[in-house]
């Protein structure tokens with residue numbers, strides 16, 4: 330397994346181009362299943378998670394062609410509506426093929442994704458919603474067996490018990506081809522959902538209420554192909570903004586959208602970070618003084634503070650002045666970076682879903698273990714700001730979600746090297 334060796338203590342200076350958002354691209358790729366024409370997605374990052382979904386779509390018979398950052402998906406030739414365990418277990422967002430398959434073909438057999446390192450991550454909301462739309466669903470042998478009687482889902486009024494990004498996406502896609510009107514109440518508000526709705530509308534879907542908690546969809550007979558540009562990755566943007574803040578220096582994030590990071594901006598400003606947006610997608614990040622201040626963070630569904638930036642923010646607090654608290658409200662096991670940060674000298678006390686982080690003047694390089702995507706990158710951030718050398722083991726997690734990370738950080742003066750297994 331590859332490892333990353335990082336020599337800490339060098340301020341980042343330079344430009345980083347932000348990639349297309351992984352979590353927008355994945356549902357958009359599943360939306361291609363809704364039409365028999367080609368869906369062309371631009372600004373698709375080259376990541377393991379994207380490759381896993383390409384493999385799944387190809388396994389179902391779709392034609393997928395990548396040309397640089399463009400992905401053309403032709404689902405005219407789909408001849409299987411099964412998403413097998415071996416492909417789904419690699420990437421849980423694969424469950425997002427369920428709604429589109431059921432909507433277009435009236436049948437689907439999709440492996441249950443199972444839990445992952447950060448939590449149990451059930452898909453009950455996806456299943457309940459589809460049942461309300463008339464689907465007959467049986468859970469058997471680790472698979473979701475779903476069927477739409479008479480081949481077509483029916484519009485329904487669905488209220489989500491809790492906000493779920495994936496369930497909102499799955500049902501939004503399913504409803505576009507259902508008979509009649511669907512209303513999704515308490516829908517999640519993440520920008521990736523609006524991006525999906527925009528693409529579906531370009532494909533001919535009738536959706537109103539985008540960017541609100543109530544999405545109204547009037548089903549159509551069929552959708553057509555379209556060309557769609559994936560939004561920039563807000564989590565990658567936030568990650569590199571925190572990297573710049575922790576190391577000092579000046580980094581320009583190109584192609585970034587701060588309007589998708591409304592909860593992070595005030596947190597960074599309170600911590601002593603200056604963010605200048607030129608209005609053309611260039612965001613310059615600098616530190617106001619030599620040190621950072623402690624802040625308090627509570628994760629919440631959008632527009633709250635993203636759980637996907639919690640680990641990175643915690644890494645920042647480990648070297649801030651004073652004590653800050655971090656409360657995780659979305660996933661039950663998302664503090665796995667804590668013992669690893671502690672190996673580097675961080676002072677963190679965990680009490681249930683909250684942590685108190687007391688800043689130390691300097692972290693020290695150590696050998697650490699990556700456990701999931703965002704935890705891994707928090708260790709990289711800590712290593713960049715630490716004295717000495719850090720070895721991060723199991724960095725395959727990073728390749729799932731950060732495009733060209735070594736190249737992007739290296740171009741800004743970071744000293745890091747991948748050690749092949």
Ligand code: EPU
Pocket residue numbers: 351352353355422448449450451452453454455456491492493494495496517636637659660661702703730
């Ligand atoms: N939940 C249920 N039942 C469901 C679905 C969700 O109880 O049927 C719970 C989850 O267990 C969790 C909460 O609802 O406690 C929110 O989960 P959500 O469904 O919103 O998450 P997701 O769609 O599985 C997406 C991102 C995650 C991100 C979360 C929260 C994608 C592909 N994944 O997951 O991204 O953390 O939303 O914002 O969009 C990552 O990129 O590292 C990552 C984990």
